[in-house]
Amino acid sequence: MENMAGKKPALVWAVNLSAAALVLLWLIPTVGLFVTSFRDKDQIIASGWWNAFFSSEQTERFRTDPATQTQVGAEWVIEGTALPPGSSEISAWGTKTTEPGAYAPGETVDLGDGVNLTVNADGTYKMVSPVEFDDDQRIFAQAEVPPSFSLNGYSRVLMGEGIGQAFFNTATVAIPATIIPILMAAFAAYALAWMPFKARGFLIAVIVGLLVVPLQLALIPMKLLHSSLGIQGFLGVWLAHAGFGLPLAIYLLRNYMAGLPRDIIENARVDGATEFQIFFKIILPLSFPALASFSIFQFLWTWNDLLVAKVFLPTKDQEVLTVAIAKMMGSKGGEWDLLAVAAFVSIVVPLIVFFSLQRFLVRGLLSGSVK
Amino acid sequence: MEQVLQALVTIAIGVGGCAFWYWASNTVLDTVYPARGPNAGSNINKANLIRPWLFVGPAVVILAAYLIYPVINTLYRSFMDKTSSNFVGTSNYSWLLADGKFHESMLNQFLWLLVVPALATFFGLLAAQLTDRIRWGNFGKSLIFMPMAISFVGAGVIWKFVYANTEGSQIGLLNAVVQAFGGDPQHWLQLPFWNNILLMVVLVWIQAGFAMVILSAALRGIPEDTIEAAIIDGANPFQIFFKIKIPQIASTIGVVWTTITITVLKVFDIVYVMTNGEWGTQVLANMMYDLLFDQSDYGRGSAVAIVIMILVLPIMWWNVRNARKELR
Numbered sequence: 162m163e164n165m166a167g168k169k170p171a172l173v174w175a176v177n178l179s180a181a182a183l184v185l186l187w188l189i190p191t192v193g194l195f196v197t198s199f200r201d202k203d204q205i206i207a208s209g210w211w212n213a214f215f216s217s218e219q220t221e222r223f224r225t226d227p228a229t230q231t232q233v234g235a236e237w238v239i240e241g242t243a244l245p246p247g248s249s250e251i252s253a254w255g256t257k258t259t260e261p262g263a264y265a266p267g268e269t270v271d272l273g274d275g276v277n278l279t280v281n282a283d284g285t286y287k288m289v290s291p292v293e294f295d296d297d298q299r300i301f302a303q304a305e306v307p308p309s310f311s312l313n314g315y316s317r318v319l320m321g322e323g324i325g326q327a328f329f330n331t332a333t334v335a336i337p338a339t340i341i342p343i344l345m346a347a348f349a350a351y352a353l354a355w356m357p358f359k360a361r362g363f364l365i366a367v368i369v370g371l372l373v374v375p376l377q378l379a380l381i382p383m384k385l386l387h388s389s390l391g392i393q394g395f396l397g398v399w400l401a402h403a404g405f406g407l408p409l410a411i412y413l414l415r416n417y418m419a420g421l422p423r424d425i426i427e428n429a430r431v432d433g434a435t436e437f438q439i440f441f442k443i444i445l446p447l448s449f450p451a452l453a454s455f456s457i458f459q460f461l462w463t464w465n466d467l468l469v470a471k472v473f474l475p476t477k478d479q480e481v482l483t484v485a486i487a488k489m490m491g492s493k494g495g496e497w498d499l500l501a502v503a504a505f506v507s508i509v510v511p512l513i514v515f516f517s518l519q520r521f522l523v524r525g526l527l528s529g530s531v532k
Numbered sequence: 533m534e535q536v537l538q539a540l541v542t543i544a545i546g547v548g549g550c551a552f553w554y555w556a557s558n559t560v561l562d563t564v565y566p567a568r569g570p571n572a573g574s575n576i577n578k579a580n581l582i583r584p585w586l587f588v589g590p591a592v593v594i595l596a597a598y599l600i601y602p603v604i605n606t607l608y609r610s611f612m613d614k615t616s617s618n619f620v621g622t623s624n625y626s627w628l629l630a631d632g633k634f635h636e637s638m639l640n641q642f643l644w645l646l647v648v649p650a651l652a653t654f655f656g657l658l659a660a661q662l663t664d665r666i667r668w669g670n671f672g673k674s675l676i677f678m679p680m681a682i683s684f685v686g687a688g689v690i691w692k693f694v695y696a697n698t699e700g701s702q703i704g705l706l707n708a709v710v711q712a713f714g715g716d717p718q719h720w721l722q723l724p725f726w727n728n729i730l731l732m733v734v735l736v737w738i739q740a741g742f743a744m745v746i747l748s749a750a751l752r753g754i755p756e757d758t759i760e761a762a763i764i765d766g767a768n769p770f771q772i773f774f775k776i777k778i779p780q781i782a783s784t785i786g787v788v789w790t791t792i793t794i795t796v797l798k799v800f801d802i803v804y805v806m807t808n809g810e811w812g813t814q815v816l817a818n819m820m821y822d823l824l825f826d827q828s829d830y831g832r833g834s835a836v837a838i839v840i841m842i843l844v845l846p847i848m849w850w851n852v853r854n855a856r857k858e859l860r
Contacts, residue, residue, distance in 0.1 A: 180662040183655075184672045187679070187737065193705055194690045209703045333538075337546035344550055345591045352587035356580070362856075364588065369855040371599045373848045375798045377817055378837045379602035381609065381824055386597070399546055404598025407591055435567070436583055437558045465683030467801045472825070483685040487805045490689065497693060497703070504689040508682050515681035519674060526742065527749050 198501035199310040201247075205497050218252070219306045220261045221245035225286075227294040237290045244284030248304035254280040261301035272298070318502040326478070327485040328506060331464060333395055334474070334481055338402035338463040339456055345403065346410030347452065351444050353411065354418040355426055356436070365415070371408040379404070380472050387473070397473045405469070406459045413525065417451035418444060454525020457518050461511050482507040550590075557586045603841065610834035624835040634836070637814045640728055641843075644799065644815060647729070649792040651736045653785060656743025660751055661773070663744070673748070677741035684738070684801030691734045692806055695720040722811045731813055734802050739795065743788045750784035751777060790847050797843055816840050 196210045208217045223243040230239045244251060253262035256272065264270055266282035278298070280286040286300060319325040352358070353365055379401070387397045421444070429439050445452070467483040474481065480488075486503050489496075515522065561582060565575035613620045628634045659676050663669035679687065696704030697719045707717040721727050754777055762776045778785075800817035807813045809822065816836055824833035 176662055176665050180659075180666050180669075180672055183659055183662060184675050187676045187740075189705070190690045190694050190737070191679070191682070194693055197693065205703065206698070208701055209705070209708050211705070211708075329538075333542055337543050340547045341550045344547075344554070345594065348554055348587040349591035352584040356584040356587070358581070358584040361584075364592070366852050366856055367600075368595070370848050370852045371595060372851060373794050373844050374599050374603060375817075375837070375840050375844060377798065377800070377820055378606045378841060379598055381830055381834065382602040382605035383598060386601075395542055396546070400594065401598060404594045407595055408599070411591060433567075435558075435562065436587075437562075461681055465685070467683070467685050467804070468821070483683055483801075486685050486689065487801075490692070490805050491808075497696075500689050501693070504686045508686045511681040511683070512678070515678065516674070519677070523745055526745055 194501050194504060197497055198314055198505045199312070200498070201309060201311060201313070202498040203246075204306070204309070205501075213310075214308050216305045216307050218303060219245050219248070220301055220303045223300045223302060225288055225294075225298045225300065227297055230294050232293075235291065237293050239288045239294060241286055242284045243280060243286050243300045243302040245302055245304045245306060247306045247309050250282050251280065251284050251302045251304045253303045255301045255303075256299060258299075258301070262303045314498050314502040315506075318499055319506065323477075323480070324482065324485060324503050324506055327480050327482045330474075330479055331481040331483075331507070332510075334398050334402070334466075334470060335460055335464040337395075337399050338406070339460045341399055342403040342406040342410050342459060343452060343456055346407055346414050346455070347445065347448070348440070349407075349411050350414035350418050351440050353415045354421075355444075368408050368411050372412060374408075376405045376469070380468070384472055394474070394476075394479060398469060401469050401473055402459075402463050402466070406462065410455050410459065413455050413528065414448065414451050416528065417448055421447055450521060450524055451528070453518065453521040454528070457514060457522045458525060460514060464511055553590060554586070557589075558583070561586060606834045606837050606841075609830050610838045611831075612834075613831050614829045616830050620831065624831045627832060628835055628839070633809075633814055633819060636812060637809075637816050637819045637836075640812075640814060641797070641816050643728060644732055644735075644796045645793060647732050648735050648739065648796050649789045651732070652739040652792050653743050653747075653788055655736065655740040656745075656747050656788065657785075659740065659744040660748035664748055664751060673741075673744065676744055679738045680741045682738070684734075684799075685805055687734050687738055688802055688805035691730075691737075692721070695730060721807050721813075724812050727807065727811055727813050731802055731806060734806070735796065735799060739792050743792070746784060746788055747781065750781040754780050790850070794844065794847060797840055816843075 193210045196213050197205055200210065200213055203219070204213070204217065207219055221243075223241070225239045225241060227239065229241070230237050232238075243254065251266055253265060255261045255263035256270075256278070257263070264280070266280060269277055269279040272278055274290070274292075276288065276290045278286065278288045278300070280300065280302065284302060288294075288298060319328075353361055383401060383404075387393065392400065425443060425447075426439060429443055434442070465483065467487060470481040471484050471487075474484070482503070486500070486507060489500055489503060561579055565579040565582075566572070567576050567579070569575075609616050610624055611619060611621060659673070663672045663676075666672070682690070693703075694705045695707075696702075697707055697717055698704065702708045702711055702717055704717075704720075706720060711717060720730055758776055758780070759772060762772050767776070798817055799815060800821060803809055803813060803815050803818045804821065809815070809818045816839060820833050820836040820840070823829045823836060827833075
């Protein structure tokens with residue numbers, strides 16, 4: 162294959178550029194939300210995330226406070242500051258919504274009835290009137306706001322919106338829901354691969370059949386069964402995830418274990434090792450790659466699951482991340498500052514797992530699908 | 533801190549309890565039928581009859597409870613009324629056949645079944661071809677594969693932001709691009725028909741990496757000499773790709789296609805968080821959730837679940853057949 166693409170420089174460039182375009186296309190949506198999660202609430206609405214690295218023009222509305230007026234000679238004066246947060250200098254100002262940038266900094270404008278207003282470049286303003294003020298006055302100030310990033314959103318969402326609690330709930334669901342089916346599947350796969358017994362072929366066929374059963378079918382029967390047996394909370398979710406993960410786990414692990422060399426196992430049996438010893442001392446260590454790849458699948462799947470958690474963990478204090486975020490999307494659809502942060506809190510753990518253990522994930526995928 | 537501790541204790545109980553079963557049951561078996569003493573031989577034989585069931589037992593019980601029993605139970609409920617208390621024959625199914633929302637769901641479901649596996653496989657194949665020929669290929673592969681780790685809900689947030697339509701300056705990427713080319717911003721998720729396609733884009737985005745990884749391995753597994761022979765015979769790159777490579781990885785493409793098809797049949801989260809089936813985007817899994825949990829109609833909800841099951845059956849039959857062939 163090398164001798165096809167490797168020769169012509171133009172073709173090499175074309176391949177590199179198309180690959181880069183494809184990768185960018187795949188990456189940009191995630192980057193957009195990631196950048197957004199570090200922006201200020203006002204800036205998110207004011208400009209697209211792709212502008213986040215440039216200064217943006219922002220207009221902020223202020224009101225004068227008649228309570229702070231002082232009498233200087235025959236005149237009444239109100240002084241204050243109208244400076245959009247994050248900026249040091251205003252570029253224009255105004256008093257009407259329709260013309261928020263009508264006047265230049267330093268300009269003195271007659272507002273009628275002898276009232277004069279001056280707004281300086283540093284944002285300080287002075288309003289002078291021959292009679293006492295009884296109402297407040299709107300001032301619009303425009304300024305170039307330099308890009309600013311902060312972790313404010315993260316601290317707010319983690320502490321205030323219940324996302325911190327949801328994070329621990331998700332971990333409480335995902336970790337046992339990964340380990341329990343692995344343990345069960347490893348024992349079952351060993352029996353199905355290396356212990357001769359009658360129902361073996363039939364069981365394997367059943368497990369292959371169960372691989373594709375949609376878990377939606379199980380929701381109502383299991384919810385009712387759980388409540389009649391008194392199973393609730395995390396135990397119910399663990400069992401449910403174990404049930405839905407087991408077919409794939411047993412299938413992958415059995416295929417892998419069946420490929421281990423027969424000699425090792427039979428020698429151990431001859432030497433008087435019990436099946437339990439063989440399983441723990443020989444089979445498990447040798448099956449590490451398969452165990453690792455299934456654990457990653459199951460962990461990603463249980464961490465990311467919405468449906469099972471929604472049905473089996475109905476109480477608020479046991480809410481997991483996906484359920485909390487789905488709720489936020491329903492009730493706070495436009496509050497991208499909250500959503501972006503919450504989404505990234507939920508994504509970060511799977512991403513770490515994914516990037517650090519990708520090798521095993523790929524190997525597992527290949528052993529499961531390429532024949 | 534208390535939360536962490538509580539979580540750790542709960543985790544330890546769950547995992548420990550499970551491990552205890554295997555240890556205890558094996559110890560009991562070894563004590564009852566010890567592999568030594570006067571009856572060692574017959575004891576070993578007896579233990580060997582029982583032990584496989586100690587090993588597969590928990591898995592079989594869980595599988596029976598969580599997959600086999602529910603299928604039968606759901607089938608039964610689909611012939612019962614709303615609260616599963618009276619037999620109603622096939623009236624749930626005839627209600628479905630007459631229901632407009634069900635027609636919409638079926639139509640959309642078939643659109644999903646057509647579009648998502650096709651596009652995901654296409655982009656997977658394209659990505660595999662491109663990344664296999666460049667130096668930074670593995671890095672590029674990682675990035676395209678990455679959405680696989682992101683939850684459907686997370687992907688829903690990411691893409692809803694891309695499709696966002698705001699007053700004033702556009703903060704949604706799609707509308708900003710459309711505007712840059714002189715078009716009018718749209719409420720994308722409320723735009724009939726196209727909103728379906730935009731929801732499918734999310735799943736294609738997630739699944740293409742999966743297709744890429746598997747197809748890339750298959751492409752690299754093609755014997756070099758078949759390609760060299762084609763080059764010597766003067767085939768151009770397109771002919772090599774379509775006439776030499778594609779036929780050799782056809783069975784792998786089949787596996788990728790069916791795997792994505794199964795995912796599509798179960799797709800729920802994306803539709804649920806992005807449109808909840810409104811504006812003509814309903815699909816079967818979301819309709820089922822709606823009937824079961826929002827309307828508490830077990831009869832009709834179960835009937836929809838059975839429809840999904842029926843759509844899965846051919847793939848199930850095919851898998852079992854292949855597995856039996858391999859076992860022999």
